[in-house]
Amino acid sequence: MSNAGLPLAIALFAAPFVAVLQSKAMAPLALVPMAITLALGWGAGWRPSLPQSPVLLLGLLLMAWGAVTSLWAPEPGRGAMLALTMAAMMLLAHGAAAAAQGARLMPWIGFGLVLGLAAAFADWQSGNALRAAVRGLKEVPEALMFGLKPAASLMALLLPMGFALPWPWLARAALLLAGGAVLISLPGETARLATIAGLGAALFSLAAPRLGPRLVGVLVAVAVLVMPLLVGFIPKIPSASLPLSAVHRLVIWDFAAARIAEKPLAGWGMEASRALPGGRARPDAATLDRLNITTPAQREFLALAHVEVMPLHPHNGALQLWLELGGIGALIGAVLMLALGFAASRSAAPAVGAGMLASAAVTGMLSFGLWQAWWVASLLLAMVALALVPRRP
Numbered sequence: 001m002s003n004a005g006l007p008l009a010i011a012l013f014a015a016p017f018v019a020v021l022q023s024k025a026m027a028p029l030a031l032v033p034m035a036i037t038l039a040l041g042w043g044a045g046w047r048p049s050l051p052q053s054p055v056l057l058l059g060l061l062l063m064a065w066g067a068v069t070s071l072w073a074p075e076p077g078r079g080a081m082l083a084l085t086m087a088a089m090m091l092l093a094h095g096a097a098a099a100a101q102g103a104r105l106m107p108w109i110g111f112g113l114v115l116g117l118a119a120a121f122a123d124w125q126s127g128n129a130l131r132a133a134v135r136g137l138k139e140v141p142e143a144l145m146f147g148l149k150p151a152a153s154l155m156a157l158l159l160p161m162g163f164a165l166p167w168p169w170l171a172r173a174a175l176l177l178a179g180g181a182v183l184i185s186l187p188g189e190t191a192r193l194a195t196i197a198g199l200g201a202a203l204f205s206l207a208a209p210r211l212g213p214r215l216v217g218v219l220v221a222v223a224v225l226v227m228p229l230l231v232g233f234i235p236k237i238p239s240a241s242l243p244l245s246a247v248h249r250l251v252i253w254d255f256a257a258a259r260i261a262e263k264p265l266a267g268w269g270m271e272a273s274r275a276l277p278g279g280r281a282r283p284d285a286a287t288l289d290r291l292n293i294t295t296p297a298q299r300e301f302l303a304l305a306h307v308e309v310m311p312l313h314p315h316n317g318a319l320q321l322w323l324e325l326g327g328i329g330a331l332i333g334a335v336l337m338l339a340l341g342f343a344a345s346r347s348a349a350p351a352v353g354a355g356m357l358a359s360a361a362v363t364g365m366l367s368f369g370l371w372q373a374w375w376v377a378s379l380l381l382a383m384v385a386l387a388l389v390p391r392r393p
Helices: 003-021 023-043 054-072 076-099 106-125 129-134 142-164 169-185 189-207 211-236 244-262 285-290 296-302 317-346 350-366 373-387
Strands: none
Touching: 003 023, 003 106, 003 129, 003 142, 003 373, 023 076, 023 142, 023 373, 054 076, 054 317, 076 373, 106 129, 106 142, 106 169, 129 142, 142 169, 142 189, 142 350, 142 373, 169 189, 189 211, 189 350, 211 244, 211 317, 211 350, 244 285, 244 296, 244 317, 285 296, 317 350, 350 373
């Protein structure tokens, strides 16, 4: 392996285990090795060229529009800086993938997944003793269990890489089956769904390597475009059996859709979700009645002081695009999803690309904020890994 690829290999090996200990560490863990890779590549004679990748150009276009929308955002400086930061991260990842061409990262990813999955399972079975020890806690607070969800989401994103590992088929099958079982057993419905979606899309794309990734891209693009309309079906959802976190999301999405309808074309501005008028309020009884949320336990939970109708972001990437960047941003985002699907179909491992895109889409539609640095860095690191998968003869 070239020296330029070594920092990326170490990052991909360490990422699952580090995410178990502290998911926020993923931002420096991904970005610093990318920067070192650029420096090593430059020293070895690599030189950057003008971006030609449709995926990168669309990502930069989205951030350029985000910077424009920051002009009317509640916090213009914050929005503009965020757009600039996201664009810089995209360029960094693109450069790192180009500078490390020829690096063999796959075995590192496989062993890293084994280590991360073992650590996550051990932490879960021990009552989060591992994560408590790292934090110097003598007693394990109940809320600590939720910290495994980001790590599970990261490993659900990387697990489809198992299909392309240079291992005997039995070892690959063992990793995929055991990894899927571990991730489904961990807390967090989103990571479970992302695991199932990722493995399912990858399996389908093994049989249809050109159609599979493109179909995933089309489905995600359509979901981005129609998401505000889908929110209108919330009152018809049988919510009585849903977890409390899922019911809270229904309330959040309903509030987001109402704000989207007020500024459907250009949105409220980059990073406006955290400062929307009325976003800190608790859901009122009339809203819960309209959404058919009638279970006493659910209504008591939604009446708690910490429950807000917009807690920093909508927990749905498509709605956040619409809310902050409007229909223009949503359209760019949908085309970007299409481009990702087509790029995955042309990659050295279409099944891996399809699985990663499906897993990332599920997580993005149900969980983290669209611009959270650790999650964006994780996505970019996974994309770099996919770009460096060697083509088989």
